[in-house]
Amino acid sequence: METITKQICRLQGQVTSLQSGLNPLPEALFQEEDGAIRLRIKAAGHALMASLRCNGESLVDAQIDAGGEALLEVGALPAGQQVLRLHCQVDGALAPVVTHIAYVLSGDLATFRHERQGDPLVDAIGELLEKWDLPGGVMASAQEKGEIQSTAIGWADAAAGVPLNENHRFRAASLGKVITTASIYQLVEQGSLSLDIPVAEALGMSDRHAAVFEGASIKHLLRMSCGVQVDSATGAPSPLEAGTLAEKPDLHSIVSRDWLEQVLDTAQRHFTPGEKFDYHTDNYWLLGRIIEQVSGISYADYVIRNIFQPLGLNDICLATTFADGRHPDEVIYHEGDCPPEAPQAAMGVEGMVPAPYQRVMPIRDAMGGWLVTAAEMVKLNQHLTDLAPSLVNEASLEGMLGREGAAPMPTEWYYGDGLFVQNPAGRGLTPQLVWWHFGLVPGCSGLLARIRGRHISLLVNGAPVKQNIFLATLWRVVLKAVGR
Template identity: 30%
Template structure:
């Protein structure tokens, strides 16, 4: 101890006050409740677990929150009570609560047919949709009774971890998006009639995530963060990033069980530790993508049913959430799977619990009938299924056993002192980019942004208002890199801005970016959204389009710039098409001479069109002139191919006249 504090009563007092909050033997946080400390220390020691965190709540009061061991052993960072962890399948309860919130608002019903809400996500060409798919309800998805069996007794196929299979089948780049996974599965047979059995299905909750997006008009993450978590006083919970370069502030390092092939194209590392590219965390948002702290998850659990005040859900919703489903598995069972949680009736009420598990992550939560909530997160997972089941059972029994040994519970509430709620208005106003496909090619609305091409950033509170650049924003023939205090950084380089709004930013990517998954960040008057990872590539051709009667058409004109006739283009006619992402270009220059570019392949109705010219005519915009081949009238699919990369399917060109001789 430094000399000025020797024999000082002040020093003794300070140590008595501060020691419980300091790091002692690898523990951090609030004062311990010894049986729970013993349990966590024993668990980490027995299994050689790097680190973990624990929250203990009674009657809505946070009695203890502590970190144990190392959050990041390589960098010698200790686990904290507010360390962030991937929570894996504990995400499902967040999705279930969100669905019930929408039911309460009249935007969904539990007996509503799920796939009728996703008419655009159709089965792949050449596959047959199972007729039973149309009978699957929202309740079936919530209770894992939709008809899919991921276990070895069923198909043994979990599509949420099968990106290579799905991308190969659909001919798309990886990782398989949430939507493409649904398209693929619509072409697969169900394993059983919906409602008949309980079979755990990550995929069913992926479908729920997309339904939430359809009925709210917001991304899943955006709706949950602003309309569910923010009213609970939760601001730091978000969808995680897959790659190590995307670790969030305060997020732990995950201990891997070996290496595997990287599902992310053009990433520098083709073999990666399982937790960092073995699957797509962002694509699993609704069933396993959330990253949070034990404290905020405890805050969420207590808010759902009002253990800390008003209940987020109504009593009717909670009754529906915990009711015994009709699946045969639960006919005479003492416990069952409700909506996102296991439920067991006991004297005086119900116990709820759920586990979460992906490589590098083990999570567990218990809500007891007598007022307790216990939350455990670990940055480690056993390597075998038997080991996973054993550690979950050990955590469950260990928490109950620790509770039984406590003779006197502390009269404190660290929710009110050390870890208070964030003001709901402030939480809802936090700026963020949606982690799942929040940075897209502005033409294709798909992944893949090329240096000098146009991209879109989607999220919430991205700008104070809506406006595009004006002549006053141009300096020395350069587009602005800031509008109303809003700026965008791609791999640390400023991007050029076309327009900003609270929900969307149109930007031109900086030139000379390397290919790969690079960080993108928005700053609003120096307040950061935090970063997400975006796919930057050398070729991502996309036609600018418009919608008419539910069909996506390529924007096209006559070669002199005048509009096409109402009927569309005619065979033999030269038309101009407008595109971005054909190849890397310079960025930020407002006006310059047209520059010739490499000609793409253009196919219309499956027939190669003769391409006459391709030129860069403005910032990130190419004009392609091509001759329409001889073909029947009607909507004809149009595709660009640049260096072997195709533009997305589903874009059409109106052709006005019939093929000659018809």
């Protein structure tokens, strides 16, 4: 492993595995001292061999007697975001297990300074990212049926000094809601589904759960006016291998009935369906389960076969959870001024982690779990309306974007099906039609839009604490740059 001497390291968080199977667990504490990382271990109950590893390679090993202690000096690390895994093996065990994990930032973060490129939109976005101290982003754009142009600015990994390029992948977050919407409309076009079907019927709910969702239809889920909130992370199985905490190879399983029932147990009704707009991202998790019920295959498999593959988008996949298990082309997500957070229960660990790595990404599938490039999002956008094969027919697209059925809003814009929409006519595919959606998870933000016939996608590997102010400012900057 290549190392850099005198590399300053910062401890960002550490967790203890709850599923290693080792009992009792050794006591382990990572410490940051004078820019270096140390690990104190105490063997509890039995002797063990401890090995601290980074990217699969051993950093330091120690044999510790039962009840004994050891202080491990980590030494130099490669620059960048690093994940240190403590592997422990007791006598008689067939293999070591991961008991503790630490997140370490090695090296100083490179600062992004935008150099003007002569493109009004790229320059406007670059100046905004610099102002908000974000590491960088990739923007792709195209006219209605035109060729997609991509521009990368800033850093994929600001600590390692790795620049962004147009092939880097990001978490799509809520930009992916239009993917779920298109899937629902395809099933409607096939005659397999109706938007007026009650949510309770579509998901085969018990009377107890159906009472909470009374009056709520699939259309209400699409329009964010369901009036019911659920927590889709409740009861979620871990997508990680128990002993190694590595990502499982198959993330495309249909959600079990037990998991769905536990999620429905969290349902709370807040208002009459259709009464008002309430952006609740888990609405789209429920839509993913409806797609599974109707199609008989997992949400991910349905989307890959019916949305991505017909367009030749064969590299889009579900995002993973740990930085060291990410896709080879995936960026590092920078927490910026976001504080550490407790990981979701499905991760099977306890402690604190950097905010961008707090969520278990595969369980977010239908509400924003995809890993994409900016160009791929533009291509998806083009195939909604301007390019064949169309993901949905014209009648479906008009239904998606029409004001009819939208929750009452005192604005000229409204929430359609998986997209924010501005259309003075309220219906039809008019020249004035604008649609967009923001994407936001800790450490990642983005925008997908169609403005005056121009398709735009922006993916940023950072997100500030004042996220709503940033996104509102981003939208104003984009509208001004494209001359609207």
